[in-house]
Amino acid sequence: MTTHPDDELDVDQLDVLDFTSSDFTTTAYKKVSTTVDLLGEDVDFHRPKDGVLFFVQSAVADTANDADRWMAALRFLESSLTPQSRKRFLDRACDRSDPLNASALWDTIGELLRRWDPKTKIPASQKIVIEHRPDAAEGYNPVRIVDEALRLDFIAYPPKDIVLGFTGSAIAASASPAQQAWCVNLFLDGSLDGDVALELSYRLQSPAYGDDKLDLPHLLGIVRSLIERWYSGTNPNRAARRAQASQSRKSAPKVSRAVDRAPEAEEREEETTPPRRRAPAKKTAEGKPAPRTTKATVKPASRKTSGTARSSRKRTISGEFEEE
Amino acid sequence: MAGLRAGAQPPAPTPLEFTVDGETFTLGSQSTRWWLRVLSYEAPGCWFSIIPLSLESASRSRLLERITDDSDRFDLDELEKVAEEVVGVVLGMEFWAGHRLLRLASSNWLMFDGWCLSKGIDVMALPPGRVASAVYGWRMASCQKESDKAKIDSEIFGPPPLRAASGRLRDQAPRGWDDRAESSAFMTAVSNLNSR
Numbered sequence: 001m002t003t004h005p006d007d008e009l010d011v012d013q014l015d016v017l018d019f020t021s022s023d024f025t026t027t028a029y030k031k032v033s034t035t036v037d038l039l040g041e042d043v044d045f046h047r048p049k050d051g052v053l054f055f056v057q058s059a060v061a062d063t064a065n066d067a068d069r070w071m072a073a074l075r076f077l078e079s080s081l082t083p084q085s086r087k088r089f090l091d092r093a094c095d096r097s098d099p100l101n102a103s104a105l106w107d108t109i110g111e112l113l114r115r116w117d118p119k120t121k122i123p124a125s126q127k128i129v130i131e132h133r134p135d136a137a138e139g140y141n142p143v144r145i146v147d148e149a150l151r152l153d154f155i156a157y158p159p160k161d162i163v164l165g166f167t168g169s170a171i172a173a174s175a176s177p178a179q180q181a182w183c184v185n186l187f188l189d190g191s192l193d194g195d196v197a198l199e200l201s202y203r204l205q206s207p208a209y210g211d212d213k214l215d216l217p218h219l220l221g222i223v224r225s226l227i228e229r230w231y232s233g234t235n236p237n238r239a240a241r242r243a244q245a246s247q248s249r250k251s252a253p254k255v256s257r258a259v260d261r262a263p264e265a266e267e268r269e270e271e272t273t274p275p276r277r278r279a280p281a282k283k284t285a286e287g288k289p290a291p292r293t294t295k296a297t298v299k300p301a302s303r304k305t306s307g308t309a310r311s312s313r314k315r316t317i318s319g320e321f322e323e324e
Numbered sequence: 325m326a327g328l329r330a331g332a333q334p335p336a337p338t339p340l341e342f343t344v345d346g347e348t349f350t351l352g353s354q355s356t357r358w359w360l361r362v363l364s365y366e367a368p369g370c371w372f373s374i375i376p377l378s379l380e381s382a383s384r385s386r387l388l389e390r391i392t393d394d395s396d397r398f399d400l401d402e403l404e405k406v407a408e409e410v411v412g413v414v415l416g417m418e419f420w421a422g423h424r425l426l427r428l429a430s431s432n433w434l435m436f437d438g439w440c441l442s443k444g445i446d447v448m449a450l451p452p453g454r455v456a457s458a459v460y461g462w463r464m465a466s467c468q469k470e471s472d473k474a475k476i477d478s479e480i481f482g483p484p485p486l487r488a489a490s491g492r493l494r495d496q497a498p499r500g501w502d503d504r505a506e507s508s509a510f511m512t513a514v515s516n517l518n519s520r
Contacts, residue, residue, distance in 0.1 A: 056366075
């Protein structure tokens with residue numbers, strides 16, 4: 001057996017190599033920026049450092065998991081946009097009437113990575129145009145959130161897939177409380193009507209608001225439940241579940257009783273009768289179409305607690321809402 | 325062609341300390357099996373797995389933070405240079421030469437290990453620099469003609485990949501790659517073409 005030469009050396013004999021950034025021969029490259037026509041609105045993206053692009057390239061590869069991809073996209077936006085344009089981008093992402101969605105984001109990142117690749121001969125300054133593609137999260141129904149103890153009663157609309165992606169990945173990636181608060185606010189902005197989101201945000205930031213008990217964990221639980229319901233990225237079996245639900249829909253009752261349940265059971269909830277298709281519109285006595293009411297029921301995974309609350313505080317998440 | 329091997333020197337032992345802008349980092353000791361595995365990766369995985377990924381957690385985070393910090397000039401290509409230099413010292417030769425030699429060992433393991441065993445060498449007990457030397461000796465031992473040796477030399481000690489990790493063209497020739505070496509490599513290539 002050969003002796004390992006390293007074993008014969010003392011720690012004092014270790015060499016130390018010194019590097020100084022200013023000695024490196026890499027030539028300083030000029031800052032480049034590219035204008036992107038992002039679904040009708042020009043946005044200037046600045047090329048971030050190679051290190052950022054390296055991580056983004058790795059993360060957008062097919063082999064990367066969903067959480068890493070969205071975190072890399074956030075890092076990309078943070079590095080390549082000015083604070084003002086980043087805020088505008090996120091505002092557009094939250095605006096449910098704006099066409100900016102996840103497809104547009106990934107198309108933008110892909111085009112910019114190609115444009116900023118040193119092998120690309122097209123000038124970086126040449127404008128990129130991003131076309132609209134449909135939102136992957138379209139077709140889900142709103143949910144009414146009711147919690148008497150926390151004085152919550154509002155309707156949450158499915159946010160766009162881009163908001164679901166950012167919040168779903170950040171919450172799944174065991175983010176810090178500050179990041180979780182940011183995600184909750186982003187989700188509320190993208191899911192609720194403006195005044196409701198503003199009120200909740202105010203209540204969240206004002207602990208001395210009367211006897212208000214609402215805090216981040218409460219909203220985090222609600223957001224998690226809604227993400228679980230709407231975001232396929234956090235649940236790979238969602239497609240199978242939806243197919244199964246579709247099969248059983250015919251035999252399932254149209255309206256189910258909302259189930260009271262304890263807050264801690266929230267993360268394990270299952271969607272049992274998802275309202276997917278519109279029934280034929282009913283008509284009033286005057287012959288005009290009546291407002292359509294759909295109810296979705298959320299109940300805990302554990303059958304032992306079904307129908308009884310395990311805590312003095314009850315929370316109901318019912319899917320009652322009205323469609324035009 | 326000796327110019328190509330000018331960078332070869334006795335390999336440094338690990339753990340090996342190095343400093344970047346005054347901050348000290350330590351490349352720890354790893355098994356021979358680990359070195360064979362990571363150096364068989366394609367670039368940039370072959371150096372990124374060593375520096376920064378194999379460093380202790382705080383050091384790794386610090387280097388990753390620097391290459392993504394907009395206000396810091398230290399970027400991906402600078403990190404690659406540090407990794408090339410540090411691992412090159414551990415390998416006792418240019419990083420890319422050592423990378424090619426250890427890839428050669430991994431992809432021809434049975435032949436290489438068998439040859440080493442026949443010479444009484446336990447490869448798995450050697451540090452990575454000594455493994456690289458053994459691979460070089462094994463390849464040279466199989467050459468009959470001087471032109472074959474010159475060809476292998478130019479393949480192993482030739483220039484690094486055309487582009488750095490960022491995708492930019494490298495602007496510097498490797499150590500030992502001067503006009504004479506380039507001329508010699510050109511003549512070798514011509515003679516190889518003529519011999520076909």
